[in-house]
Each structure stands twice: as C-alpha cells, then as structure tokens.
Amino acid sequence: MQKRILGVVGSPRKNGNTDILVSRVLAGASSVGALIKLIRLGDLDITECDGCHVxxxxxxxxxxxxMEELYREIIQSDGIVLGTPVYWYGPTALxxxxxDRLVFFNSPLHRGLIRGKSLMVVIPFEETDMNTVKPVIDFFDRCFTFLEMKxxxxxxxxxxxxxxxVVTKSEKWLREAFESGQKLGSGLT
Ligand SMILES: Cc1cc2nc3c(=O)[nH]c(=O)nc-3n(C[C@H](O)[C@H](O)[C@H](O)COP(=O)(O)O)c2cc1C
Incomplete structure (x- = not known):
C-alpha cells in the first residue's frame, strides 16, 4: 500500500540545511512511490500550548x-520526518x-491516532562535537517514547x-537522507 510521508521543517531559514535535508528524505520516499508532503513551520501560524487540556x-x-490542519496531516501519515537545527543546544523555538502542541496526542482520546507511527529526525548543526546534539536527540527520544511512536x-x-x-560539504549526508527516505517510504523501518 502507498505510504504517506510528512516532512516538517523546524528551521526558520528557508532553503537552509534542515530544509534541504528534509526535502531530500522526502525525495527518497517519493522515489519508492510514497505520497509526500513538506511543511515549513515558519510559514504557519501555530500558537503555544497553554495547557488548557480541552x-x-x-x-x-x-x-x-x-495546527488543526497539521493534526490531520499527522493522523493521515504513515511516517513523519522532523527536522531542526541545533539552536543553543536544543531544538528551534518553532x-x-x-x-508542545502534540500534547493533543497525549490525551487517551487521541493516543491511538499516532501510536506506532514511524518517525525520523534530521538535525544539522555547526559544531563538530557530538555532545552538542545529545540534548536534542534525548529530547526527541523521550517525547516519542512517551507518545508510543517509533x-x-x-x-x-x-x-x-x-x-x-550541506550541499557542498559532503555528498554523504544527502545520500544518507535520500536512502533513509527510501526506507521510510517503503515501510522498511
Ligand atoms: C540562534 C542560533 C543558535 C544556534 N546554536 C547553535 C548551537 O548551540 N550549536 C551549534 O552547533 N550550532 C548552533 N547554531 C548553528 C546552526 O545549527 C547551523 O547554522 C545550522 O546549519 C542551521 O540550519 P538551517 O540552515 O536549517 O537553519 C545556531 C544558529 C542560530 C541561528
């Protein structure tokens, strides 16, 4: 069955490194027949969760x-690619x-809508010390373990x-992004 893969760019910099890498993952998914969609959070109006618990x-x-439309996109997708650069040892504010708004899926009413969905994260950053990216990976790991996503x-x-x-730095990253997209798009992961 054709997979639907959603890419979410969390960098405010259009056509920047995150944008390029997430697009490349989607290109890989598309190459194996998946239906793809790219969303740039910077283009959207998404206000902060204030914990009202409605x-x-x-x-x-x-x-x-x-976010109303984005909830629908998430629910319809089989796989999601989230991209953020490191901003001060964390993800971007976007x-x-x-x-934060995924607390919607933390509700017992909605958890089943995302449980078990596959996710990939893409994280470019300036430094070369891998400790720099560790807090961002831990953040994603813990959030998505909590939400029962893969x-x-x-x-x-x-x-x-x-x-x-990232385009001129090394072909390796673009190739890896494309290949990851192929796996995600064909449901191999
Ligand atoms: C506000 C801000 C904070 C940043 N903080 C870090 C940081 O803590 N560590 C790091 O390695 N790079 C940091 N960077 C650099 C970005 O991670 C890097 O330029 C990345 O490639 C940007 O990706 P983009 O082109 O998708 O926006 C920061 C950049 C900005 C603008």
Missing part, C-alpha cells in the same frame, strides 16, 4: 490555528512549539553553518 475532554484543540532514524549532520552548506 483536548483531554473532547475531539478538538481549543486553539484555532494552522520545533519546540510544535512538539523513532526509527536519526540523521545528525555536524559541521554545517552557512545557509545550504
């Missing part, structure tokens, strides 16, 4: 913003705000700073 009592989130792949790309540098 989502724990009914069908909907109380916030009327672009990505953190998006993850974090199947982590593509960590050190030493990229300038916009689009």
């Amino acid at each position: 989502c724990w009592q009914g069908e909907h989130c109380a916030k009327k913003d672009d 990505m953190k705000g998006f993850i 974090l199947v792949e982590k593509l960590v790309v050190p030493g990229v700073s300038r916009k689009g540098e």
Whole structure:
C-alpha cells in the first residue's frame, strides 16, 4: 500500500540545511512511490500550548490555528520526518512549539491516532562535537517514547553553518537522507 510521508521543517531559514535535508528524505520516499508532503513551520501560524487540556475532554484543540490542519496531516501519515537545527543546544523555538502542541496526542482520546507511527529526525548543526546534539536527540527520544511512536532514524549532520552548506560539504549526508527516505517510504523501518 502507498505510504504517506510528512516532512516538517523546524528551521526558520528557508532553503537552509534542515530544509534541504528534509526535502531530500522526502525525495527518497517519493522515489519508492510514497505520497509526500513538506511543511515549513515558519510559514504557519501555530500558537503555544497553554495547557488548557480541552483536548483531554473532547475531539478538538481549543486553539484555532494552522495546527488543526497539521493534526490531520499527522493522523493521515504513515511516517513523519522532523527536522531542526541545533539552536543553543536544543531544538528551534518553532520545533519546540510544535512538539508542545502534540500534547493533543497525549490525551487517551487521541493516543491511538499516532501510536506506532514511524518517525525520523534530521538535525544539522555547526559544531563538530557530538555532545552538542545529545540534548536534542534525548529530547526527541523521550517525547516519542512517551507518545508510543517509533523513532526509527536519526540523521545528525555536524559541521554545517552557512545557509545550504550541506550541499557542498559532503555528498554523504544527502545520500544518507535520500536512502533513509527510501526506507521510510517503503515501510522498511
Ligand atoms: C540562534 C542560533 C543558535 C544556534 N546554536 C547553535 C548551537 O548551540 N550549536 C551549534 O552547533 N550550532 C548552533 N547554531 C548553528 C546552526 O545549527 C547551523 O547554522 C545550522 O546549519 C542551521 O540550519 P538551517 O540552515 O536549517 O537553519 C545556531 C544558529 C542560530 C541561528
């Protein structure tokens, strides 16, 4: 059956390293027949979760913003690729705000809508010390273990700073992104 793969770019920098890598994962997924969609959080209006917990009592989130459509996209997808650069040893504010809104799926009413879905994370950063990215990986690991999702792949790309540098840095990262997308798109992970 054709897989639906959703890519979510959490960098505010359009056509930057995260954007390029997530797009490359989606290109890999598309090459094996998956239906793909790319979303840039920076283009959307997503307000912060204020813990009202309306989502724990009914069908909907109380916030009327672009997350309504994104919840639908997440529910329909078979696999999700989340990309964020390291910003001060954490994810970007855009990505953190998006993850906060996933509290919707923490509700017992909605957990079944995402349980067991495959996820991949893509994390470029400037430094070359792998300890830099550890807090971001731990963050994703713990969030998605909690949500009972499968974090199947982590593509960590050190030493990229300038916009689009990942293209000239090494073919290796783009190839790995493409191959991960092929696996995700064919349901091998
Ligand atoms: C506000 C800000 C904070 C950053 N903090 C870090 C950091 O703590 N460690 C690091 O290695 N790179 C850091 N960077 C560099 C980015 O991770 C790097 O430039 C990355 O390639 C940007 O990806 P993008 O092109 O997708 O935005 C930071 C960049 C910005 C703008």
